[in-house]
Amino acid sequence: MKIHPLITDSQELADLCARLAQADFIVVDTEFMRENTYWPELCLVQIADTQEAAAIDPKAEGIDLKPLLDLLTDNEDVLKVFHAGGQDVEIIYNATGRTPHPIFDTQIAMMAISQSEQIGYSNLVESWLGLTIDKGARFTDWSRRPLTERQIEYAIGDVTHLSKIFPKILKRLMKTGRGEWLDQEMEKLADPENYRNDPAQAWKRIKAAGRNPAMLGRLKAIAAWREHEAQGKNIPRGRIARDETLADLASHPPKQQADLAKVRGFSQGWKDNEIGRRLMNAIAAAGPLPEDELPPRTPRGAPLGKEGALVADLLKLLLKIRAREIDAAARLLARSDELEMLAAGVRKNLAMLQGWRYDIFGHDALDLVEGKLAFAVENGKLKMTHVDDVAAGEVSDDQPAS
Known part of the structure; x- marks a missing residue:
């Protein structure tokens, strides 16, 4: 595979x-x-096919990234x-308002051919290629220039290795x-x-x-306020206010701006500064959350009770x-x-009760909650057994030999 030097020229990139x-x-x-920013700062792009690989410097003076972005989003x-x-x-979307398509993610693909939930890249490379990746450059400051040869070599390795692994994963998927x-x-x-x-x-x-419309209306208003503040200053939203702080303000709104000085995470200056004034205006303008925006009455983590919790554990x-x-x-x-x-009785809009998930798992999950499936130990291993099959086996065992 041909490895190009760091690309900093528009024509070279277009070619x-x-x-x-x-x-x-x-x-x-x-x-x-x-x-340190709200918007992620793109510092390097690595790209490869089976023949060549390159790292592209988006911070290079005058470089035109349009051919690259068009390749990723329009082709x-x-x-x-x-x-x-x-x-x-996300970075590509922020730059173009579009996402790459068609797309394939090897971490997601590994979930279909192994029990790996979120396999890391270094483990992926080791398992498929038998190589150990030097992680020394992983946490360097990619925004500083010039980039070192070690940084560029590490970065390009991410795509050269993956270009060899992807066809292997694809072959395994086709086989299964x-x-x-x-x-x-x-x-x-x-x-x-x-x-x-x-x-x-x-x-x-x-x-x-909870589903209190007034509280959720305030939460919507102050969460939007935080986004606007963070975007305008291009700083992480957590530096404006933490999630827990917003939730507490929505549940217990301050009556006057001076009360903001008592809020954990806010400085004394909030009692009379402009950002505190904008926050108070957002709270004052907040109306109840409309009925059609309220969270569903059976949200994630629905109350199960003791018996329901046991059923969930069995599932x-x-x-x-x-x-x-x-x-x-x-x-x-x-x-x-x-x-x-x-386990709480919901049967609609569950992905595991649709399509291939139903065939592979959902059907048995329904049988379990309806008492048609049991657990058994065979040769020291736990397995699933349909109750009807067990009953039929018992009857058969009791029949006299012919």
């Missing part, structure tokens, strides 16, 4: 992208910094391969026939809605108990057994909150 546009797939990775003929690519896709399991997961990864920073929706990321045990039997990640088959909802 590279023109060649990569003819490939069946390209592997993509990014290096970025986001510790439907080339599959874009990532590993744990959520943050990479589980490729369709991933279609929905990959589409979710590419869904622009996952990356749209809408301040009006920011409150949904904050844990708040989780069943999930572990099935995942082990088929060598797939349990989380790909069903989430814990779905199991709790099933």
Whole structure:
């Protein structure tokens, strides 16, 4: 494979992208910094096909990234391969308002062919290629220039290794026939809605108990206020206010701005500064959350009671057994909150009761809660047994030999 020197020239980048546009797939990775900013700062882009690989410097003076961004977001003929690519896709969305498509994530794919829930890149490389990655450059400051040869070599390794691993994973998926399991997961990864920073929706990321419309209306207003403040200053939202602080302010709103000085995490200056004034204005303007925006009455983690909790535990045990039997990640088959909802009596809008998940796991999960499935130990291993089959076996054993 040809490894290019660091690309800092627009024409060189355009030529590279023109060649990569003819490939069946390209592997993509990014290096970025986001510790001190609201928007992640793109510092390096690595890209490869089976023939060549390069690192691109987006901070190079005058470089035009349009050919690269067009390749990633407009070319439907080339599959874009990532590993744990959520943050990479977010950066591309922030730059273009679009997401890469079609897309493939090797971390998600591993869930269909192994019991790995979130396999890290170094473990992926070691398991497929038998190589150990030097992690020394992983936490360096990618925004500083010039980049060292060690940094560039480490960064390009991310895509050169993955370009060899992806075809192997694809072959395994084809052999197991589980490729369709991933279609929905990959589409979710590419869904622009996952990356749209809408301040009006920011409150949904904050844990708040109950469905009180007044409280949730205030939470929506002050969460939007925090997003606007953080975006305007380009600093992490947590530096404006922590989630717990917003939840507490929504539940116990201050009566006057001077009360902000008593809030944990706020300085004395909040009692009369402009940001405190904007916060108080947001609280004052907040109305009750409309009925159609309220969380569902049977939310995640629905109250189960003692018996329901036991049923949920049995479902989780069943999930572990099935995942082990088929060598797939349990989380790909069903989430814990779905199991709790099933135990609480919910049957609608559960992914595990639809499509291939129902065939692989959901059908047995329903049988368990309806008393049609039991656990048994055979040769020292826990397994699932249908009650009807056990009963039939007992009757057969009692019949006289003919």
